Amino acid sequence: MINKVTLVGRLGADPEIRTLSNGAMVAKFSLATSENYKDRAGEWQEDTQWHDVILxxxxxERAQQYxxxxxxxxxxxxxxxxxxxxxxxxxxxTTEVVASYFRLLDGKRDGDDSGSNPAPAETGAPASPGANKTDGDDLPF
Structure with a gap:
């Protein structure tokens, strides 16, 4: 059985960061994904879905930073x-996506919209041994 979610989207707000009493840090944010399609009248429509994400x-910690x-x-x-x-x-x-890996795609950091100050390309821990692609592999799509 497989329970795997892969999303590419934009954050709706800065991540909400909390530190629990046991010292574990948790981040929560909403991620918007959009799909464009033509309706029956031939007009382009955009359907945006919002996903609650937990890290x-x-x-x-990396979400808070980048x-x-x-x-x-x-x-x-x-x-x-x-x-x-x-x-x-x-x-x-509540339905949530618990992320095991993320990659910043647009290089924005600390309010820098120019992309001239990119964050590290890979951010995250693999869900299973050997799954972390820190060797520069391209995205799987």
Whole structure:
């Protein structure tokens, strides 16, 4: 069985960073992916989907350092579902992508829109041994 998600999209806001009581860092952000298509009338339409993304520990630290609102990011991870209760005690369900790897694609860093100050190309820990492609491999698409 496989649970794998691959997304390329733009951050809707700067990552929210928290440090838990056990010292683990977690980052959360929304990622927008868009698809363009022609409708029945022949007009181009854009369908944008928003994905909640979670990064843990060293990935969260790197997200804090390099990711900003509008950053173009490639990421791999897995789809997860959580059940929880809101403040009023109502049951809620959340679907999230827990990322195991990300790569900054547009080179923006610290508000620099020129791309002249690129972040490291590869950022993340492999989900399995030998899966980290730090040798300059191209994206798998």
């Amino acid at each position: 843990w520990r060293n990935l969260a 990711l900003r609102k509008g950053s173009l990011v490639y990421l791999d991870g897995k789809l997860t579902h959580r059940k929880w209760q809101d403040k009023e005690g109502n049951p809620r369900k």
